[in-house]
Amino acid sequence: MTAAPVEGPHAEPPTSWIGRLRTRLEGTLPYEKLLPETQPSYVASWIYVFGVLTLAALAMIVASGAVLAFRGPAWYHVSSTGLFFNSMHFWSVQLFFTFMGVHLVGKFWMAAWRGNRAKTWISGVLAFVVAVGAGLTGYVLQSNFDSQWIAFEAKDGLNALGVGAWFNVANLGQMALIHVFLLPAVIGVVVLVHVLLVRVHGVVPPLEAAKVAEDRAASRAAAEPVPEGVR
Amino acid sequence: MAATTQEMLEREPWTGPTRRYDIVKEGVIATLVVAVLVVILAAVFSSPDDPALTFRGWAKDMPDDLYNVTVAELAGTSESATYGPPYNTGGDGQALGPINLQKLVGVQVPIDPANDFVITPLQTQQQPTEVAAALTAWTAASAEQQTAWATAYDTAINDPAGAAGDATKVPAGDYGPVPALAKGLVAMASSGALDGVLPSSGGNFFTTDNTKQILFLGDGGYLDAAGTANHLQGNTWGMMNETGNYPGQQWLAPFSVWYNMPFFNSDAETGVAATATANGDIYIMAIIGFFMLLAIFLPFIPGLRSIPRWIPIHRLIWRNYYKPRAR
């Protein structure tokens, strides 16, 4: 008498935690859905590229930021190469928020939260909010006049909220750790969740897509009144 | 309530017409395009980097202002001394009606301006005889005596009917060692020593915390003048501005707008506008928090979530899909 196989096409449904997790993930996001070769034909507008452009800008922020991290916050004041990397970091942030703005506005006008996609919308807004915070920590990390001014001004809002001691914009050490490690980690997780949710639910169909399908079915029926095979 | 066909279409995986599209290729192209764009922008425009202000600069450009602020620190009347939590108990902080989160949190980053900004830095250096004697007299005196001297001098300097901010016009009085201490600190700032000593908080080898310097620097007119000169004041949309000829944080515009409202910039001494101005930061944070919640929970808010249906920009976006098909 042989025991039932654990894995393979003839296996029983798993009862182990890891097996159940695997089955759940496979059901929610199989590889074909994660990396498809096709997309719905309504995804045909330049507005759709702004999500991936935002991701690309984020990649540039991280890459340029990594170089700045390896050389320390004071490097770019004394090195022209450092200034160039600081400039790349500065402009990728500008592009990041520009592309994200267009992406957000586009998704709003498409009411992209429809069809159980509320979590996608929410994670997107959260990504924006955390990014603004990450930007603030970066600005106060500059160790120049702008960082002095911003730290002096921003401390009041944060202190009024009661978080000024743990988000101390005048403490360079704290800000460096939060800017280089903590917030990028949070953004990474939120963005990953956001992108995976898009793949799980697919790109939202157009408003009135049902009506379009109906109209097409009706016009097809009108064009072929007699079903084939019926004489 | 049964779902409409449209709702079911939105929820179910798409089974309608598709086209071949390579999102990995799209991602790679997007990354290359953005990388090239970033390199070009960086090479052509560079980035802003105005050097940090120093106490040496303050002593050089506005020595009288630094002198007066030092007296205020000793007297406990400066902005830092009366700030309240998280730095000290010199004030109550901002309240939103009955809620005062700032006070609730308590003192977490203890700052004692008189000692941290003035006495301790002076004590780390060998001072001229006059200043050394003043230091001895100050530290030997009781807290009450110190307060009496400093408050008397601070009041005398700021008397609108008397010196009106000009320390040279102060009448004689019992100010103890305070004038000598203030003069000593301005001299220390002038030499550049204060810039090095303040961060070390009296001799620590390592330092990454600049709270003391930021607070002290902002206590007078020097940082403020620099902010104004560079158009960075909150009530001139400064929150979204950058130094130099560069774009700032335009995405902060919805936040910045409130700091420009007359309601939060009132000169009134009493009334709602006066309260709003004095507690502007927490009021504005509450407003921003509200709008943020609106944005986050938009999918569930009737009316707001229907705006895309009422203003059909989507008809432009999906116009190809809506076109009747020729068979």
Next chain:
Amino acid sequence: MHVLTTIPADPATYLTWGWVSVSVPNLIAILVTVTLFVLAVVLPFPGGHEDAQDES
């Protein structure tokens, strides 16, 4: 009061309409963002022909 020589003072040009004040670089950034949105919605997207015409 003498001229402040130790503070940076190289602000951008600011355009002011009453209560609103915006720097030229910021205005350009905002206009670029709006333009990108309008172009993205209006410009035709190179469409491939449809494949699986699974119109069930």
